[in-house]
Amino acid sequence: xxxxxxxxxxxxxxxxxxxxxxxxFDSKLTRICSILPASERTRQGKIEQILVNLLSNxxxxxxxxxxxxxxxxxxxxxxGMRVAIEVCDQxxxxxxxxxxxxxxxxxxxxxxRRVGGAGLGLAICAANxxxxxxxxxxxxxxxGGSRFVLSFEVQPAEKAPEASPExxxxxxxxRPSLRILVAEDNAANQKVLAVLLRPLGLxxxxxxxxLEALEAVRAEAFDLILMDANMPVMDGATxxxxxxxxxxxxxxxxxxxxxxxxxEEDRAGYLAAGADGVLAKPVVVAxxxxxxxxxxxxxxxxxxxxxxx
Numbered sequence: 001x002x003x004x005x006x007x008x009x010x011x012x013x014x015x016x017x018x019x020x021x022x023x024x025f026d027s028k029l030t031r032i033c034s035i036l037p038a039s040e041r042t043r044q045g046k047i048e049q050i051l052v053n054l055l056s057n058x059x060x061x062x063x064x065x066x067x068x069x070x071x072x073x074x075x076x077x078x079x080g081m082r083v084a085i086e087v088c089d090q091x092x093x094x095x096x097x098x099x100x101x102x103x104x105x106x107x108x109x110x111x112x113r114r115v116g117g118a119g120l121g122l123a124i125c126a127a128n129x130x131x132x133x134x135x136x137x138x139x140x141x142x143x144g145g146s147r148f149v150l151s152f153e154v155q156p157a158e159k160a161p162e163a164s165p166e167x168x169x170x171x172x173x174x175r176p177s178l179r180i181l182v183a184e185d186n187a188a189n190q191k192v193l194a195v196l197l198r199p200l201g202l203x204x205x206x207x208x209x210x211l212e213a214l215e216a217v218r219a220e221a222f223d224l225i226l227m228d229a230n231m232p233v234m235d236g237a238t239x240x241x242x243x244x245x246x247x248x249x250x251x252x253x254x255x256x257x258x259x260x261x262x263x264e265e266d267r268a269g270y271l272a273a274g275a276d277g278v279l280a281k282p283v284v285v286a287x288x289x290x291x292x293x294x295x296x297x298x299x300x301x302x303x304x305x306x307x308x309x
Contacts, residue, residue: 044286045284045286045287046128046131046132047128047132048284048285048286049124049125049128049282049284050085050124050125050128050129050150051070051085051087051285052192052196052282052283052284052285053121053122053124053125053282054087054125054148055068055070055087055192055195056121056188056189056191056192056282057089057121057122058087058088058089058091058146059089059188059191059192060115060188061089061091061092061111061115061146062089062090062091062145063090063091066089066090066091067090068087068088068089068090069086069087069088070085070086070087071085071086071087071088072084072085072086078153080153080154081153081154082151082152082153083151083152083153083154084149084150084151085149085150085151086147086148086149086150087147087148088141088142088145088146088147088148089141089145089146090141090143090144090145091111091145091146092111092145093140093141093144093145093146094109094138094146095109099137099138099139102122102138103122103123103125103126103136104123104126105120105123106120106123107122107123120260121282124282125150129150129152132152133152133153134150134151134152134153135150135151135152136148136149136150137149137150177201177296178202178223178224178292178295178296179205179220179221179222179223179224180197180202180204180205180222180223180224180225180226181204181205181207181213181216181217181222181224181225181226182204182205182206182207182225182226183207183208183209183210183212183213183225183226183227183228183231183236183239184206184207184208184226184228184231184258185208185209185228185231185232186228189228189281190206192283193226193283194206196283196285196288197292200289200292202292204226205220205222208231208232209231209232209233209234209239210227210231210233210234210235210236210238210239210242211233211234211239212233213225213227213234213239213243214234214239214242214243217243217246217250217253218246218250221250222253223253223254223295224253224254224256224291224292224295225243225253225254225255225256226256226258226279227239227240227255227256227257227258227275228257228258228259229257229258229259229261229266229270230259230261236257236259236270236275237257237269237270237273237275238273240255240257240270240273240274240275241273241274243255243274244273244274254276254295255274255275255276256275256276256277256278256279256291257270257275257277257278257279258278258279258281258283259278259279259280259281260280260281260282262278262280266278277291279291
């Protein structure tokens, strides 16, 4: 099989701790996410978004101490490559009667309604796979659980793209040093962000609401804050305003909202509250890594910075 040039954030075979779960990546590719020429970065974003959604669901439905598997394979097909991706969890599985409808917007299984969520993740996956000209489906995983499988065709790049944070980070050589605070009340979303940041050597500090974020920045210096918009106790916009009201230099800490509410009026409201930018949920890995790269240039480890008294 000829090599596929990629600029992806997760090495091909790793065993990542994710809370009490473990996620095992088994891949024939050197890395995952972008298997596309630089001219097709829009498709890369769709692939990344699919992976984030499927892995988030797998972690949400699998019990503590279980194992999640991500497998990727490729073969030559009509002058290009046929790529197959599977995500296997150890959750309750998907009843056969629900296996088509769960890819529709707001459609959920009974278990899905029990654990919570908007019922949009798989619909987004299906839309992205359709845009890639591929297929997606779900079957029973060996030994129990669900096995989500998708496939699509791509044309491999003729040569390896230059590694850069903007086009896709080569995590084998790029290791930023940042202190990151994540304010997120959903445990599954915390785990996804932990998995995405760990290949960069980053271990963020997690808090569950805006008030805890405010208390955290008063006690400790951070280089970047990733702030969920909708949280209990204190929402993200309120927390951003409160942080901006703190003494310098804490008040200047970059804040980026991470939210599914990304209409223009939503973005305008977050920026007015003091946010520096907005990342859409589900997180597009390339956008997250570009933000990390940007902050790395602006905020080298700064021993002089001190939290507000």
